[in-house]
Amino acid sequence: MGFDFIGDIHGQAGKLEALLRKLGYVEKAGGWVPPYLRKAIFVGDLIDRGPEQVKVVKTVRAMVENGRALALMGNHEFNAIGFVTQHPQDPTAFLRRHSPKNISLHAEFLRQVGCGSALQLELVEWFKTLPLALDLGGARAVHxxxxxxxxxxxxxQLPSGKPMDEDFLHAAYNRGSPECLAMEGLTKGLEIRLPPGRSFVDHGGIERYDVRAKWWEGGARSYRDVAIVGAHQLDRMPECELPPGYLGGGPINGTPVFIGHYWMEGTPHLQTSKVACLDWSAAKAGPLVAYRWDGEQELDGARFVAAG
Ligand SMILES: [Mn+2]
Structure with missing residues (x-):
């Protein structure tokens, strides 16, 4: 069985259809069908930002339910769950706060699905069934x-097939708990606090005091070595030593790992021979990107397929 790992779609249904076509998938009455002995693996973040989020979820969900695909949970799906789940101590509040920032990040989804609609709750119930990590034998995937x-x-806590329940969600939104650290790590990556007085403005115009780190980077010494920021912001990243207890610092061994999440820019390329990021900013002007995997343990940059 070969796998086509597909990056963050963020409601870009046109790019999704173009990519599936380019990969040789065929649209049939019951949904998209992969070429013989292949399966699509979506690395998460189906929703938020883009113009056709409901269509994207329905397309992917149909493929999952037909056994044509697997889909991981991204931080945007996890946020969508917390957004509608009541806070255990405060019945007027939700696990994910309805702050102006959180509402604006989710506004397009709410507008398209209908805020408070039955459809919103139905999609969120499906999001709860999405796995956080997949070990597929010869390859792994996580958002x-x-x-x-x-x-x-x-x-x-969530053995295969068990949807995320309220107990797990309450723990996962309890700042500092093991469940919270695990969910943040798996869906948002390794973030490190910048030294006092340092910050930068992210792609969404929000001032950040933590920076995403290249956890796959072997031999990294400084913040600048590991910071994932736009090229124009790299000189704002300090060259001082990484904090003690830094959890990243590859190299990654074992089977290859496919990820999304990082808003990469430029021409799709491998992060290492064992790590491939498939998020090349399809939510903005970038293409939707897949990696066509046929069992190789050393990844090959020529196997990226981009559309849109
Ligand atoms: Mn993400």
């Missing part, structure tokens, strides 16, 4: 960071 202790914790 943002394959960190084995976090994979183990979540696999223990």
């Amino acid at each position: 943002a960071w394959w960190h084995q202790p976090y994979v183990d914790l979540v696999t223990r």
